[in-house]
Amino acid sequence: MNIKQLSKDKNLVNLSNSILKFFGCETYHDSLKEIDELLVNSKKKKVCLFLFDAFGKAILEKYKKAAPYMYKHRYLAIKSIYPPTTVAATTSLTTGKYPIETGYIGWTQYFSKSDKFVQVFSSINWKDRTDRITPFITSSILKTKYITDDINKKAGHEIASMIMSFDYSSKFGTSASNTKWAKTVDKTLATHDFVYAYNINPDHLMHHYGVNSPFVWFNIHQINHIVKKLTKKYPDTLFLAISDHGMMDVKYIEVSSIPGFKETLSKDVIAIESRFASFFVKDKEKFIEIYQKTPLLHDNFAIQSKDELFANHIFGYSEKQSKFALETLGDYTLIALNEYCLSDDYNVGKHLKAAHAGITDAEVNIYLQAYNTK
DSSP states (O other), X not given: OOOOOOOSXXXXXXXXXXXXXXXXXXXXXXXXXXXXXXXXXXOOSEEEEEEETTOOHHHHHHTTTTOHHHHHTEEEEEEOOSSOSHHHHHHHHHHTXXXXXXXXXXXXXXXXXXXXXXXXXXXXXXXXXXXBOSSOGGGTTTOOOOXXXXXXXXXXXXXXXXXXXXXXXXXTOHXXXXXXXXXXXXXXXXXXXXXXXXXXXXXXXXXXXXXXXXXXXXXXXXHHHHHXXXXXXXXXXXXXXXXXXXXXXXXXXXXXXXXXXXXXXXXXXOEEETTEEEXXXXXXXXXXXXXXXXXXXXXXXXXXXXXXXXHTTTTOSOSOOOHHHHXXXXXXXXXXXXXEEEEOXXXXXXXXXXXXXSOSXXXXXXXXXXXXXX
């Protein structure tokens, strides 16, 4: 089964290359024409890019009454990248490069040197959670350069900064954390020309409570207030707000419940994501047979071989391919077409009520909002 190719001219990578272009830096890929024009025509010298995790197009439309200011400022509908998940998508946005280049593919990746499946952002061994890679994967094996580094190098001093909400956690809960994060964004806007401000919500809350939770409604309402307050305070700054992907409520299928499935595998861990599930297979003929004869699989997941994934440019458009992107992909990958996820014996994520990384419109489509455009 074929899946749609990744958008080549209206995705997160194009957006970040527009920002690089605006600040006079070398670009890695095509920029986003509409944003190039906006950046120039606004005549603003300062730019702030908000990223609210999982606040995709469908979620913003669902919560438009909780976030009327943000909904009013919808500017352009664009696409995430594949897989539409935080590890891959935020890294693509903050580097200007596709997952095939960065090596950041998904939450759980296989690394041949250590023969381990590792949670990329936490550097925890998936099968033994007391085993942590040191130094972290992100600061060693997958160390990368961000667009803020490029901008600062071009300027010759620090004019660009990244602010991450998880650095401002509070024992008083999400609302207090958002307030602390917003204060830091406010302070940094006064001294920098480019600010990338990442917020872990509503993703974090939706994972645990589902997309329909009142906790999610309140958080989005607070986010809307923060965005309105900051955009009004800094009229000389062009603000852009984006998400890395969307989110949907999900159901789980245990692979151990499918007769004969586990016996076809050479490794018993699902790589990448539960909705973009990659398998290392020793009996390919039997694996395909089980997929074809099991309605739970063939009705709910598209199947792609490793060669098909690369031939179809699922992970982006570049001749420069990270060896870590290549080695983490199994022989076959099952990609969610609806609400179902796949779960293995080690998948602690199967208690989550909502997830992402599939190829539904709810996960792939995102709104880019623009503020202070004139």
